[in-house]
Amino acid sequence: MNPNHGASKVVTEAPKKVNIADIESGLGLLWSQFNQANSDGHTVVMRACMSNLIIYCDTPQEADIISQEIAAIVDVHPARILLLLGNGKPSESNMAAQIAIYYTALDDGWQVCAERIDVISTAALVERLPSITRALLVGDLPTTLWWASQRPPPMAGEMFFQLAELANQIIYDNVGWINPAQGVAAMTRWVAAQQNIQIVHNLAWRRFAGWRKLISQVLDPQAEPSALESLHTIEIAHGPHALPMTWLLTGWLANQLKWQAIDGKRLSDSELVWRFRHNNHDIKVHVTRLPKGDPLIYQLLFDWGKPERPGRICFKRLDNERIGISEELSTVPPRVFTAHVPERSTLVSAQLAQRNRDKIFENALKASNAMTTVFQQ
Numbered sequence: 001m002n003p004n005h006g007a008s009k010v011v012t013e014a015p016k017k018v019n020i021a022d023i024e025s026g027l028g029l030l031w032s033q034f035n036q037a038n039s040d041g042h043t044v045v046m047r048a049c050m051s052n053l054i055i056y057c058d059t060p061q062e063a064d065i066i067s068q069e070i071a072a073i074v075d076v077h078p079a080r081i082l083l084l085l086g087n088g089k090p091s092e093s094n095m096a097a098q099i100a101i102y103y104t105a106l107d108d109g110w111q112v113c114a115e116r117i118d119v120i121s122t123a124a125l126v127e128r129l130p131s132i133t134r135a136l137l138v139g140d141l142p143t144t145l146w147w148a149s150q151r152p153p154p155m156a157g158e159m160f161f162q163l164a165e166l167a168n169q170i171i172y173d174n175v176g177w178i179n180p181a182q183g184v185a186a187m188t189r190w191v192a193a194q195q196n197i198q199i200v201h202n203l204a205w206r207r208f209a210g211w212r213k214l215i216s217q218v219l220d221p222q223a224e225p226s227a228l229e230s231l232h233t234i235e236i237a238h239g240p241h242a243l244p245m246t247w248l249l250t251g252w253l254a255n256q257l258k259w260q261a262i263d264g265k266r267l268s269d270s271e272l273v274w275r276f277r278h279n280n281h282d283i284k285v286h287v288t289r290l291p292k293g294d295p296l297i298y299q300l301l302f303d304w305g306k307p308e309r310p311g312r313i314c315f316k317r318l319d320n321e322r323i324g325i326s327e328e329l330s331t332v333p334p335r336v337f338t339a340h341v342p343e344r345s346t347l348v349s350a351q352l353a354q355r356n357r358d359k360i361f362e363n364a365l366k367a368s369n370a371m372t373t374v375f376q377q
Contacts, residue, residue: 009070009105010113014095015098020119021235023136026099034101038110046111047079047114051352052143054133056084056163062148063088063118074228075113077352080138081116084100084129086149086159088120095128095254144352145322147172154190164198171351173203173344174244175295181372184247188369191362199354203347204245205361210339211315212252214314214323218300218313224332225329227311228257231305234285237300239293246297250274250285251368252360257281261367274371296341301329 018026026189035045041357058065063085070081090096098193102114119132137143145167147153153160153172166172177183191200219227238246254261254319259276266272270289275282305311314329320341327334 005187010075011104012102012116014069014099014101015097015118017096018131020095020097020132023097023099023117025095025099029115030099030101031112031115034103034110034112035091045108047107048111048113049080049115049138049141050077051079051141052082052137053077053079053352054082054143054163054167055082055148056086056145056160057177058085058087058151060085060088061125063148066148069345069348070114070116070345071102073349073352074270074347076105078111078113079236079352080141081114082133082136083116083118083257084133084163085118085120086126086129087123090120090122093124094125115333116277126159130159131164133163134166140170142355143167144146144169144171150176150178152177152186154354157184169201169351169354171201171203171348175204175207176241177244180244180247183244183376184221184365184368185372188372198364199245199357201313201342201354202248202361202365203351204248205358205364206283206347207342208245208249209295210298210337211249211322214315214339215253217302218325218332224304224311224313227302227304227313230306230311231283231302232281233301234283235292235299235301236285236287236302237298239285239290239296239298242295242297242312243289243297246287247368247371248295248364250287250301251371252364255360255363256370257348259367260369261374264371266376272375294341299326305331311337331338350357 004112016026031047033145037046044101055066057066063083065082090237101112102116102117103110117136119129121129143166145163145253147160147170149156149233173181216262221228236246254276257278259278262275262277263274265276274285296317299314301314303312310331312330313332314326316326320322321338322336323339324336325332
């Protein structure tokens with residue numbers, strides 16, 4: 001029995017290899033063995049399962065990272081986990097499986113909070129994954145597909161579409177997309193085509209929730225009466241692999257403030273600019289990628305000043321817990337705000353409990369697509 005992932009109290013043991021056809025019976029045996037080993041007539045052994053969580057990834061490296069996150073997820077949201085690896089290297093054949101259970105101590109016994117099923121396929125047999133997954137879902141429970149691949153979901157083709165049909169909710173993450181413009185366009189078209197059928201969520205949306213709250217508070221007309229109506233320049237500095245998240249943040253601003261995307265252009269490998277218009281007034285958004293760092297937004301500057309009356313505010317990420325107003329780059333008093341950088345497992349487990357569409361996010365996605373349409377590579 002080994003501790004798993006950080007401070008989580010959830011524990012598990014090494015996964016057991018099984019044949020694809022023996023997955024259900026193998027899980028039943030694991031449950032029976034655990035029950036016999038821990039139930040002595042006084043100890044209660046509970047089995048909890050709130051939903052099915054399908055996780056798809058492309059590489060063994062991605063699967064290893066996800067394996068370290070599962071305990072934290074099921075500690076909050078017990079589930080049957082189906083981890084699908086589409087470009088793996090099974091040791092004995094073109095497809096393999098392994099199973100495990102996760103459990104945690106209760107005051108009066110134990111709770112089995114997850115059944116984990118890994119299905120590992122070579123690229124040649126990846127099209128079989130949806131049919132195998134369908135047979136392993138627990139009926140009458142909501143199903144979420146977490147697309148953990150760095151490929152934009154619709155660009156993975158039929159395999160993604162078939163997995164998506166099994167789910168009530170799709171979770172994806174645009175951090176790390178190689179071609180953000182192409183990925184945003186493809187994802188936006190697919191989301192628009194769902195016509196309220198499924199909930200779709202981008203983890204980046206929760207990842208910069210603190211920024212959205214901060215911008216809304218500080219640039220509120222009651223706090224800075226002339227800021228939004230006179231805004232003419234925004235400068236954003238982000239870390240490597242965070243351009244798609246920055247793209248979505250800009251789309252949120254454009255949608256909320258009713259800006260129309262006019263044009264956009266890549267200035268270099270690490271720099272691009274967009275131009276928007278609102279009420280015959282131009283707004284320029286200048287984005288720069290920092291040479292190193294985490295996939296985060298590090299600096300955000302709003303300038304609404306005029307020659308006769310300067311006005312600007314610059315937010316800087318100070319560390320993983322705080323964002324501050326830079327005194328030397330701002331005309332407003334410096335302040336420090338709490339803005340924790342959440343773990344990915346926290347973002348996923350929080351979204352699993354959601355069952356409503358986020359119209360603000362979807363509108364931000366549409367505005368991001370409008371930015372893609374006018375963008376010149």
